[in-house]
Amino acid sequence: MAVIKTSSWLYEFIESCEKEERKDVYQLQGEFLCEPLMDIFPKTNREAIHYELLRFGLFEPNEWQEVKSIVEKMEERKVWELVNNEYKQLRKLWNGPKVPIYIFPIKIRGTGQAREPLPVKNGVAYKKALFLFVSKDLSDEEIKASLVHEYNHVCRLQFLNLSPLKTTLEDSLIIEGLGEYAVKEVCGAKRLAPWIELYSHDEALEIWKKHFIPSLKVKDIKNHQIFLFGQPRSPFPKWIGYHIGFHLVDSFVKKQGPFPNGELYRKTAKEIIAGSSFSIKG
Numbered sequence: 001m002a003v004i005k006t007s008s009w010l011y012e013f014i015e016s017c018e019k020e021e022r023k024d025v026y027q028l029q030g031e032f033l034c035e036p037l038m039d040i041f042p043k044t045n046r047e048a049i050h051y052e053l054l055r056f057g058l059f060e061p062n063e064w065q066e067v068k069s070i071v072e073k074m075e076e077r078k079v080w081e082l083v084n085n086e087y088k089q090l091r092k093l094w095n096g097p098k099v100p101i102y103i104f105p106i107k108i109r110g111t112g113q114a115r116e117p118l119p120v121k122n123g124v125a126y127k128k129a130l131f132l133f134v135s136k137d138l139s140d141e142e143i144k145a146s147l148v149h150e151y152n153h154v155c156r157l158q159f160l161n162l163s164p165l166k167t168t169l170e171d172s173l174i175i176e177g178l179g180e181y182a183v184k185e186v187c188g189a190k191r192l193a194p195w196i197e198l199y200s201h202d203e204a205l206e207i208w209k210k211h212f213i214p215s216l217k218v219k220d221i222k223n224h225q226i227f228l229f230g231q232p233r234s235p236f237p238k239w240i241g242y243h244i245g246f247h248l249v250d251s252f253v254k255k256q257g258p259f260p261n262g263e264l265y266r267k268t269a270k271e272i273i274a275g276s277s278f279s280i281k282g
Helices: 006-018 025-037 046-056 061-076 079-094 140-160 169-187 201-215 221-229 240-256 269-274
Strands: 101-105 121-126 129-134
Touching: 006 025, 006 061, 006 101, 025 046, 025 061, 046 121, 046 129, 061 079, 061 101, 079 101, 079 140, 121 140, 129 140, 140 169, 169 201, 169 221, 169 240, 169 269, 201 221, 201 240, 221 240, 240 269
Parallel strands: 101 129
Antiparallel strands: 121 129
């Protein structure tokens, strides 16, 4: 199946951690969970893959003792089978590409004095792979919503066929907007992320005109982070780019749609923006 049975990788990692002579759990995590990904990312070394996965939510190596029971519960709930079945439906719905999907437990404990609770799910999509990080108690509906969002990213990324360095801010906004709009379309509005309601249209439009429009052609996804996530004591409030991206797409569909399955993610960013309530000319 397209969903890789990462439970076997996880059990091998845990078994190695349990051996007294093998105590470097960070190296073991890299060996058992990241080494098998080298074929997917042939131009990236194992350490970079490891860093990337930890950044997006992979459980910390020193949490290995809790992970065994988490994986067992995930297997009892047939999480891998659930994701595989949903993936097959989405691929048919959107005429999407075939990609391997990797599922891992999400980070369990925070580091330092974090003021906010840890997320219970996260994901990251690439042109050739998709990763889901989930908690043991995450509902089936939330797992599906996470898959919908991330698999839509895969579809869009393969359509655009751009390297991260050549991706513009307007592309990043539409990628995120399409992903969350897909959640609305497939799973219903009740599964939408809370950031879609953080700001009024007038508030978002003012920030859009003042700070986003002049920067829409800025390239490299590393330069887009402040626009997407926001930053304290800056012109960009929390999650503002995600908020604007969703409402760009949502208003475009309301004004120009509906669109047959799979057609929406093949629209250009320029077309979506021009037909939305966040038009550059408006």
